Amino acid sequence: MTTVLLVAGSPSERSRSAALLAAVQQRLRERVVRTDRLALRTLDAEALLQADVGHPDVVEAARRVAEAGAIVVATPVYKAAYSGVLKVFLDVLPQSAFKGKTVLPLATGGSPHHMLALDYALRPVLQSLGARLILPGVYATDAQVVVTPEGAHQLAPELSTRLDDAVDALVAETGAQAAHAGSFAPVPFAQVRCSV
Numbered sequence: 001m002t003t004v005l006l007v008a009g010s011p012s013e014r015s016r017s018a019a020l021l022a023a024v025q026q027r028l029r030e031r032v033v034r035t036d037r038l039a040l041r042t043l044d045a046e047a048l049l050q051a052d053v054g055h056p057d058v059v060e061a062a063r064r065v066a067e068a069g070a071i072v073v074a075t076p077v078y079k080a081a082y083s084g085v086l087k088v089f090l091d092v093l094p095q096s097a098f099k100g101k102t103v104l105p106l107a108t109g110g111s112p113h114h115m116l117a118l119d120y121a122l123r124p125v126l127q128s129l130g131a132r133l134i135l136p137g138v139y140a141t142d143a144q145v146v147v148t149p150e151g152a153h154q155l156a157p158e159l160s161t162r163l164d165d166a167v168d169a170l171v172a173e174t175g176a177q178a179a180h181a182g183s184f185a186p187v188p189f190a191q192v193r194c195s196v
């Protein structure tokens with residue numbers, strides 16, 4: 001069964017972009033898709049900054065990327081681009097780390113002005129790592145993602161709908177990918193049709 005790796009690219013513990021990721025993870029679980037979650041802020045900072053590709057944290061993270069059939073990458077917008085921790089992480093991955101994989105990018109930003117950062121900044125990097133397909137990203141402003149002090153999150157209804165659509169596209173793609181690879185994709189119970 002395909003595993004979807006969820007990569008949290010914010011340095012913040014209480015993170016809005018991580019809330020988007022959690023919402024995607026919840027939707028994937030409802031569709032019985034296996035997920036794995038990687039918070040880049042927990043990786044060894046020195047290893048990332050010094051591009052120490054032999055460090056156990058980096059080796060283990062690269063292994064989880066390699067094992068995933070699809071990747072969801074969430075980042076805050078920083079200075080009209082994506083976060084620095086995401087950049088140093090992508091830099092230590094092998095050049096073809098995303099080869100054959102479907103990628104769904106997610107971002108949150110303080111204002112709508114930088115919503116294209118996913119397309120002009122992140123997309124070319126994902127492409128250079130060999131992604132098979134980069135799905136249209138989902139961008140949310142801070143006003144659309146409320147994170148409580150306890151860490152719970154509340155999403156604007158319009159944003160929830162866009163995430164539903166993005167997860168539908170991701171599941172359809174990874175299912176097609178798995179079928180192509182000769183294994184079976186998970187079928188949601190509601191879609192099971194019995195012979196009559």
Ligand SMILES: Cc1cc2nc3c(=O)[nH]c(=O)nc-3n(C[C@H](O)[C@H](O)[C@H](O)COP(=O)(O)O)c2cc1C
Nearest residue numbers: 010012015016017076077078079080108109110111
């Ligand atoms: C260093 C820094 C730079 C930022 N630069 C931008 C920016 O250029 N454009 C923008 O819309 N928001 C910017 N923001 C706001 C964040 O993108 C926004 O609050 C985001 O939701 C934070 O996500 P996180 O909680 O997952 O870290 C910046 C925030 C920080 C801390």
